[in-house]
Amino acid sequence: xxxxxxxxxxxxxxxxxxxxxxxxxxxxxxxxxxxxxxxxxxxxxxxxxxxxxxxxxxxxxxxxxxxxxxxxxxxxxxxxxxxxxxxxxxxxxxxxxxxxxxxxxxxxxxxxxxxxxxxxxxxxxxxxxxxxxxxxxxxxxxxxxxxxxxxxxxxxxxxxxxxxxxxxxxxxxxxxxxxxxxxxxxxxxxxxxxxxxxxxxxxxxxxxxxxxxxxxxxxxxxxxxxxxxxxxxxxxxxxxxxxxxxxxxxxxxxxxxxxxxxxxxxxxxxxxxxxxxxxxxxxxxxxxxxxxxxxxxxxxxxxxxxxxxxxxxxxxxxxxxxxxxxxxxxxxxxxxxxxxxxxxxxxxxxxxxxxxxxxxxxxxxxxxxxxxxxxxxxxxxxxxxxxxxxxxxxxxxxxxxxxxxxxxxxxxxxx
Numbered sequence: 099x100x101x102x103x104x105x106x107x108x109x110x111x112x113x114x115x116x117x118x119x120x121x122x123x124x125x126x127x128x129x130x131x132x133x134x135x136x137x138x139x140x141x142x143x144x145x146x147x148x149x150x151x152x153x154x155x156x157x158x159x160x161x162x163x164x165x166x167x168x169x170x171x172x173x174x175x176x177x178x179x180x181x182x183x184x185x186x187x188x189x190x191x192x193x194x195x196x197x198x199x200x201x202x203x204x205x206x207x208x209x210x211x212x213x214x215x216x217x218x219x220x221x222x223x224x225x226x227x228x229x230x231x232x233x234x235x236x237x238x239x240x241x242x243x244x245x246x247x248x249x250x251x252x253x254x255x256x257x258x259x260x261x262x263x264x265x266x267x268x269x270x271x272x273x274x275x276x277x278x279x280x281x282x283x284x285x286x287x288x289x290x291x292x293x294x295x296x297x298x299x300x301x302x303x304x305x306x307x308x309x310x311x312x313x314x315x316x317x318x319x320x321x322x323x324x325x326x327x328x329x330x331x332x333x334x335x336x337x338x339x340x341x342x343x344x345x346x347x348x349x350x351x352x353x354x355x356x357x358x359x360x361x362x363x364x365x366x367x368x369x370x371x372x373x374x375x376x377x378x379x380x381x382x383x384x385x386x387x388x389x390x391x392x393x394x395x396x397x398x399x400x401x402x403x404x405x406x407x408x409x410x411x412x413x414x415x416x417x418x419x420x421x422x423x424x425x426x427x428x429x430x431x432x433x434x435x436x437x438x439x440x441x442x443x444x445x446x447x448x449x450x451x452x453x454x455x456x457x458x459x460x461x462x463x464x465x466x467x468x469x470x471x472x473x474x475x476x477x478x479x480x481x482x483x484x485x486x487x488x489x490x491x492x493x494x495x496x497x498x499x500x501x502x503x504x505x506x507x508x509x510x511x512x513x
Contacts, residue, residue, distance in 0.1 A: 105144035105320030110157030144320030145181025145283030266310035376401035
């Protein structure tokens with residue numbers, strides 16, 4: 099029995115105003131070829147199929163066409179679980195139709211644990227693996243909030259509720275006396291984050307401990323974009339995103355993970371590298387050094403490289419964009435971001451390097467503001483918790499508004 103684990107496709111992502119359609123199309127074609135090359139029996143997507151709750155039409159087309167094309171491969175089953183970027187209703191709207199194409203979609207936590215158990219077949223058509231298909235767990239799915247609880251009480255209650263949900267689904271899967279695989283879409287303790295990951299703050303739970311997972315033979319995780327093992331355990335892994343979703347991910351090779359069950363329950367785990375479809379490069383230095391590095395950038399890829407430039411010159415320049423753009427004017431390259439080197443020596447939002455608000459995101463501004471205050475660590479942590487809970491609430495409201503707007507547009511089209 100061979101299973102392929104992937105996650106965090108983020109179809110429909112706009113990266114600094116640029117569409118990732120061409121890269122995603124190239125990845126999905128490569129994935130179909132990889133499925134056949136390695137005789138994959140089942141494919142698992144561990145959340146964040148789409149980048150937003152209302153993905154653009156081309157993203158939906160890529161998704162649907164991939165599922166159709168997968169039927170022409172050796173893969174017998176596809177299982178998709180929802181992530182924090184996915185809308186439960188968007189994923190579930192085509193669930194019944196996709197079931198006719200050997201695809202199981204679990205957009206959100208089910209009221210019946212049995213619904214999250216999926217039996218996977220091997221090449222002979224025999225059931226070989228029981229899958230605990232656990233999606234992204236929202237607080238309201240497993241916990242009722244109580245007034246007067248401290249942050250530590252909330253964190254412990256939510257951690258226990260998530261662990262209990264896993265144990266309940268696992269016990270159902272274990273009844274089949276097969277090898278057991280579980281999925282998850284969450285942050286684990288000591289997980290390596292990247293710039294593109296919007297941290298999940300559920301209540302005050304920052305990260306889920308590896309000890310909270312059930313004793314499954316393999317745990318296929320999503321949410322963190324850098325491929326990694328959890329707590330040094332071979333069988334608990336993030337596959338990572340298939341394409342770099344931020345410039346700080348470019349130093350890490352992308353992969354999908356093949357999990358092979360043979361005669362014993364301990365699976366053989368193989369990392370399959372994903373090709374680079376479009377180079378993303380960060381270049382740093384003085385203007386002179388940057389110009390030299392730009393000339394050395396390879397342009398052999400089918401898709402033109404995207405660059406991030408960080409200018410480290412000490413001289414104040416009112417405009418760092420123009421000289422950099424002049425450097426690439428006649429080259430098949432695109433510069434997506436130009437920024438100044440950040441200085442940590444002076445206080446305030448305007449640093450010695452003349453960093454502007456346009457070069458920061460909202461989390462950067464909050465962090466820099468905290469740095470200017472003399473606060474105890476517990477106070478900093480409490481403020482950070484509150485700030486991130488507000489961000490999470492805003493994100494959920496935005497997703498819901500996108501869903502409602504999408505429904506309104508559809509109704510208008512019908513009329």
